[in-house]
Amino acid sequence: MTKISSIEGRILYNSRGSKTIEIDVESEGKFLGRACAPSGASVGKYEAVCFPNGKPEESLRIIQENSQKFIGLESSDLKGIHDTLKSLDNSTNYSRIGGALAFAVTIASMESAAKAAKQPLFEILSPKSSFKFPFPLGNILGGGVHAGPGTPDIQEILICATGSKTIESAIETNLSVHKELRRVLEKEDPNFTNGRGDEGGWAPKLENQKALEVSAKACENLGFTLGKEVSLGVDFASSTQWNEEKQKYVYDRAGFENSAGEQIDFASNIIEKYKLIFAEDAVHEEAFEDMAEITAKFPNTMITGDDLIVTNKNILTKAIGLKSCNAVILKVNQAGSLYDALEFAKVANQNNIRLITSHRSGESIDSQISHIGIATKSKMLKVGVVGGERIAKLNELLRLSEHDLIRGMAEI
Ligand code: 2PG
Ligand code: MG
Numbered sequence: 001m002t003k004i005s006s007i008e009g010r011i012l013y014n015s016r017g018s019k020t021i022e023i024d025v026e027s028e029g030k031f032l033g034r035a036c037a038p039s040g041a042s043v044g045k046y047e048a049v050c051f052p053n054g055k056p057e058e059s060l061r062i063i064q065e066n067s068q069k070f071i072g073l074e075s076s077d078l079k080g081i082h083d084t085l086k087s088l089d090n091s092t093n094y095s096r097i098g099g100a101l102a103f104a105v106t107i108a109s110m111e112s113a114a115k116a117a118k119q120p121l122f123e124i125l126s127p128k129s130s131f132k133f134p135f136p137l138g139n140i141l142g143g144g145v146h147a148g149p150g151t152p153d154i155q156e157i158l159i160c161a162t163g164s165k166t167i168e169s170a171i172e173t174n175l176s177v178h179k180e181l182r183r184v185l186e187k188e189d190p191n192f193t194n195g196r197g198d199e200g201g202w203a204p205k206l207e208n209q210k211a212l213e214v215s216a217k218a219c220e221n222l223g224f225t226l227g228k229e230v231s232l233g234v235d236f237a238s239s240t241q242w243n244e245e246k247q248k249y250v251y252d253r254a255g256f257e258n259s260a261g262e263q264i265d266f267a268s269n270i271i272e273k274y275k276l277i278f279a280e281d282a283v284h285e286e287a288f289e290d291m292a293e294i295t296a297k298f299p300n301t302m303i304t305g306d307d308l309i310v311t312n313k314n315i316l317t318k319a320i321g322l323k324s325c326n327a328v329i330l331k332v333n334q335a336g337s338l339y340d341a342l343e344f345a346k347v348a349n350q351n352n353i354r355l356i357t358s359h360r361s362g363e364s365i366d367s368q369i370s371h372i373g374i375a376t377k378s379k380m381l382k383v384g385v386v387g388g389e390r391i392a393k394l395n396e397l398l399r400l401s402e403h404d405l406i407r408g409m410a411e412i
Contacts, residue, residue, distance in 0.1 A: 002027035002116040004075050004109065007067045009060045009101075012036055014362040015389040016198060019056045022364075023063065023104035025112045027075040033112030036364035037100035038333055041145045041198060042155060042237045044285055044307035046315065048099025048336040059098040062088065063105065070105070076113035076124065081106055082339035099336040106338035107368050121368055123405060125342070125375035131406040133167040134378040135160050136394060137233060137278060137356065138174045138385035140181050140218070141204070141211050142197025143253075144237050146361050150205035153251045155237035157201065157215045160380060162277055163229035165409065167401050171394050173230060178202075178385040181218035188214060198361040200387035207254045212274055226275045233278030236267060239307045242284035249284070264290055271298055277412070278356070278380070280304040280329065291324040302327035302354055302379070302412075311335040313344045320351050327354040330376060332369070345376040354412070358382035363389040367396035374400070379410045 006026045014020045014036075022036040039050050052058040066088055073080050085105060089096035114124040122131060137160045139146075144155030161173035178201075185192045185204050197203040206214065215232060224230045241249040241258075249258040249266075258266050260283070267282035271294075278301065283290040285307040295303040306329035309315050319325055328348055332341040348355050357373035359382060370393045373381040381397070384390030400406060 016362040025108040031116040033108040035107035038360035044310040047310040047334040051098040059101040102337040121371035122374040134381040139199040139201035142201035147197035147203035156235035158233035231277035235280040370396040
């Protein structure tokens with residue numbers, strides 16, 4: 001048991017070059033925990049507010065003025081630290097102090113506690129558990145708000161080495177598909193510049209269907225069968241297409257519009273044709289019934305809520321009642337504090353809703369989410385394939401493979 005002796009913060013930049021906050025929590029004057037908050041581009045309506053009035057400086061001022069409230073708390077007392085944050089901000093979405101601050105303070109504290117206990121972070125987050133590796137799920141082709149005009153409306157096409165038996169082979173297989181896709185794209189378009197989106201996926205000038213075709217082609221070129229050695233996933237991020245006034249999904253780049261019913265067919269056709277293992281936000285963030293229709297149709301695909309659920313346990317409880325999804329994204333900064341996110345994970349696990357712990361498109365080079373994915377028994381870890389801030393999370397998994405507490409891959 002060690003007590004927090006100091007808490008400090010600073011303004012840094014995330015992978016998109018936007019300002020963010022980093023927090024240092026020290027226990028007993030020597031065990032340093034450090035966490036830097038990420039941020040999203042496709043942000044759910046109901047997720048925690050990143051910074052008060054959009055200003056990281058506000059969050060920094062708040063922690064500087066209130067640091068004494070944290071000093072003397074046990075660094076491992078996640079609930080106590082969470083409650084202290086809530087005493088500064090009793091809003092439901094951290095609009096006063098910023099969800100980014102709640103994220104950074106709670107993760108830095110637990111990292112400090114882990115160092116003091118000489119235990120890895122995943123173990124201190126979930127003591128006396130059995131652990132498995134989540135399957136890395138990585139963006140190989142990006143569009144939507146993560147890439148520029150001319151790219152697909154669909155935000156992400158993802159790869160997952162579902163046939164891999166080890167974490168090493170799962171990472172290597174994802175990398176090989178990402179590399180092969182570059183060759184396929186260069187053949188397809190001799191003017192392809194090798195440009196990449198925010199999460200490291202290629203960002204070609206292609207419409208949705210063609211983008212899916214080339215992604216499947218890259219897998220086949222390597223001798224893989226979709227649904228066997230590897231599987232594709234899609235984050236439709238449909239809220240970015242949803243036009244409230246028209247009550248339609250507007251696919252600007254491809255030049256068509258879908259009614260609610262047509263969107264269900266559009267997503268269903270893609271899930272079927274490409275045997276998707278993972279389909280995220282196939283409809284917009286308030287279409288719980290439409291999601292339920294897709295979930296009922298595809299019991300073997302992870303029909304996943306991200307913007308729909310925003311790592312919020314009350315929204316998840318509603319979705320469970322409506323059978324809206326069989327899987328959920330866990331993004332700590334959507335919830336706010338790590339305590340909130342772990343409470344959310346409990347509800348998901350108790351109800352057989354599969355968890356996918358995820359990065360944000362604007363990331364830091366931290367790698368605590370690899371531990372959070374393991375500790376929450378996530379089936380997948382959505383962290384990208386390439387790019388320094390993405391590789392950092394994958395490399396941490398490789399380091400953790402030296403640990404004999406983690407045995408084998410998750411069952412998906
Ligand atoms: C998503 C994420 C991460 P963002 O929509 O799932 O891939 O993107 O961080 O921009 O919300
Ligand atoms: Mg998403």
